[in-house]
Amino acid sequence: MKILVFDIWGDYGHFRKFYTTTSPLTFSFPPPSTIAGILGAIYGANKDEYLKIFSHDRCKTALKIVSNVKKVRMGINLINTKGNYWQPVKKKNHEPRTQIRTEFLKDPCFRIYVSHVDGKLFDRLEQNIKEHKSIYSVSLGLSELLADFRFKGIFDADQITDGQLAELFTPISAINLKKNEIEIEANKKYFKEKMPIRMNPDRVVEIYDDMIYEPDGKTIKAQVKTYYKLENGENITFF
Numbered sequence: 001m002k003i004l005v006f007d008i009w010g011d012y013g014h015f016r017k018f019y020t021t022t023s024p025l026t027f028s029f030p031p032p033s034t035i036a037g038i039l040g041a042i043y044g045a046n047k048d049e050y051l052k053i054f055s056h057d058r059c060k061t062a063l064k065i066v067s068n069v070k071k072v073r074m075g076i077n078l079i080n081t082k083g084n085y086w087q088p089v090k091k092k093n094h095e096p097r098t099q100i101r102t103e104f105l106k107d108p109c110f111r112i113y114v115s116h117v118d119g120k121l122f123d124r125l126e127q128n129i130k131e132h133k134s135i136y137s138v139s140l141g142l143s144e145l146l147a148d149f150r151f152k153g154i155f156d157a158d159q160i161t162d163g164q165l166a167e168l169f170t171p172i173s174a175i176n177l178k179k180n181e182i183e184i185e186a187n188k189k190y191f192k193e194k195m196p197i198r199m200n201p202d203r204v205v206e207i208y209d210d211m212i213y214e215p216d217g218k219t220i221k222a223q224v225k226t227y228y229k230l231e232n233g234e235n236i237t238f239f
Contacts, residue, residue, distance in 0.1 A: 044135030
């Protein structure tokens with residue numbers, strides 16, 4: 001299997017947790033549907049196409065946390081546009097803007113791993129990333145949070161299903177764990193977040209799962225049902 005690898009980073013990122021309302025919180029890393037949107041922006045798939053083109057049955061993605069997870073909170077002014085126009089001044093029972101306290105990732109950086117069944121699509125995606133070219137603007141969650149990216153390489157990968165303890169460079173989905181076997185090591189932190197893993201083209205989430213990760217980007221030793229060993233020595237698990 002050929003794996004395309006590239007880094008993506010920015011000043012801020014926000015990947016809204018599905019259960020937050022008035023004070024939006026962010027996931028510590030982008031879920032698969034957001035990664036599909038990033039790939040779509042680079043490749044040139046619009047918002048109505050990318051979830052189909054980079055669907056779970058055609059595209060496999062994985063992610064490595066490169067910079068440690070840091071979160072900050074800031075107020076965002078949302079403009080009142082009721083009635084399809086902006087009210088620049090306060091009127092009776094209508095504020096011109098509302099400030100929402102929002103959580104952001106600070107200086108996020110991730111390594112993205114991609115495999116696709118369509119060879120021509122894969123080659124075009126590789127070429128765009130090599131040339132640092134995207135068809136649409138690339139962002140980390142919100143359109144205002146622009147991101148940069150850099151090609152890292154193309155690597156061959158072998159699928160491993162022996163169920164033995166492995167040192168994994170990517171977050172691990174709970175469903176992929178073998179009997180919940182994680183080796184706890186000193187000087188490492190272990191976090192868990194429930195996030196949408198599979199979303200269909202109608203934007204309906206089909207699968208949620210707990211993702212186990214190390215927030216400083218360190219490896220996790222675990223027994224998993226399936227992982228992939230890259231020729232550069234990295235072991236990854238796809239979402």
